[in-house]
Amino acid sequence: MTGKFMLSRRDLLKTSAAGAALGLASAAFPIRAARAAAATVGFIYVGPKDDYGYNQAHAEGAAALKGVEGISIVEEENVPETVDVQKTMESMINLDGASLIFPTSFGYFDPHMLAMCAKFPDVQFRHCGGMWNKDKHPMNAGSYFGYIGMGQYLNGVVAGHTSKSKKLGFVAAKPIPQVLLNINSFLLGARSVDPAITCQVIFTGEWSLAVKEAEATNALIDQGADVVTCHVDSPKVVVETAAGRGAFICGYHANQSPLAPDKYLTGAEWNWAKVYKM
Structure with a gap:
């Protein structure tokens, strides 16, 4: 030292x-x-x-x-x-x-x-x-x-019931196993409602990169996605950008509903206090 x-x-x-x-x-x-x-x-x-x-x-x-x-x-x-x-x-x-x-x-x-x-x-x-x-x-x-994939599956169910275009969007940071699990869980949940639903994914390459997250969200909506979710460190940019474009949001990590109260559907949230107090 x-x-x-x-x-x-x-x-x-x-x-x-x-x-x-x-x-x-x-x-x-x-x-x-x-x-x-x-x-x-x-x-x-x-x-x-x-x-x-x-x-x-x-x-x-x-x-x-x-x-x-x-x-x-x-x-x-x-x-x-x-x-x-x-x-x-x-x-x-x-x-x-x-x-x-x-x-x-x-x-x-x-x-x-x-x-x-x-x-x-x-x-x-x-x-x-x-x-x-x-x-x-x-x-x-x-x-x-x-087992947060279970929460993302339920996000997908809600997204499947909400989507009119049958096109969902997912903004992801990196293609590691935990992220891929959430993408697949979200899509499987949506397809439990309608097997014709598709989900397009854009990887930003970083856990937190606001410019790329905004660009990815806009690109997904431009291609028809009317419900968007994500796996990045801070969903704030994705949530606010999607809501500003009129798309619905499924959140991740923590509660983002105050950021888009009219467009926030639900979210897969962690409760780490249960772990840390063990």
Whole structure:
């Protein structure tokens, strides 16, 4: 640990180069043990905590721990999926005394969280994404995720009943298994209503890229989609753009209904507090 790392986590990041039903996979989920030991728990988010999406859902889950006796919470937002997250984890351990860390973004796992597991074998790490394998990964690591595809299936059912054009649109970040599961679930739900329904997908290539999300939403509507959903970190741009064009919305991650009260149909939302309080 160099003197630079000892300044503060926020100073470090400013000077860096880059600037539901639950499925658990871990040796043990350690919140109860942390509570008994009066521990500090760290949460790391790839975007802002008020993004109406993925990061907000996790931050709301973390907030449920703030009143739990024996638990202190430390959080860092807007941490990219680069070596910066390793620095954040390291400073949470060395500066804040964190003994349990939740790096919540998909790209934090390999190599970043795994590197910190090796460096700090007495600290527990739990990654959101279901990627941990007890036969190949450290035992102070673990993962968790939820069966959110079920929620996207129900989104599809509602979309199928709503659509007049029989064309749905899906704005997606990256073609990873979790995203593909949601796309297929949404379409299967819609086709349970009408097998003739189609769903066009546009990948933006990034978890959060507002310009491409707006362009993708407009392109889908231009091609006839009258109901749109998404799997990006913050659905805010997709929701507001689609509603502005007169299309209906099925939300994702958190509640976006305040953004488009007349066009928001329903949403597949996370309740991470159920995990974090285990």
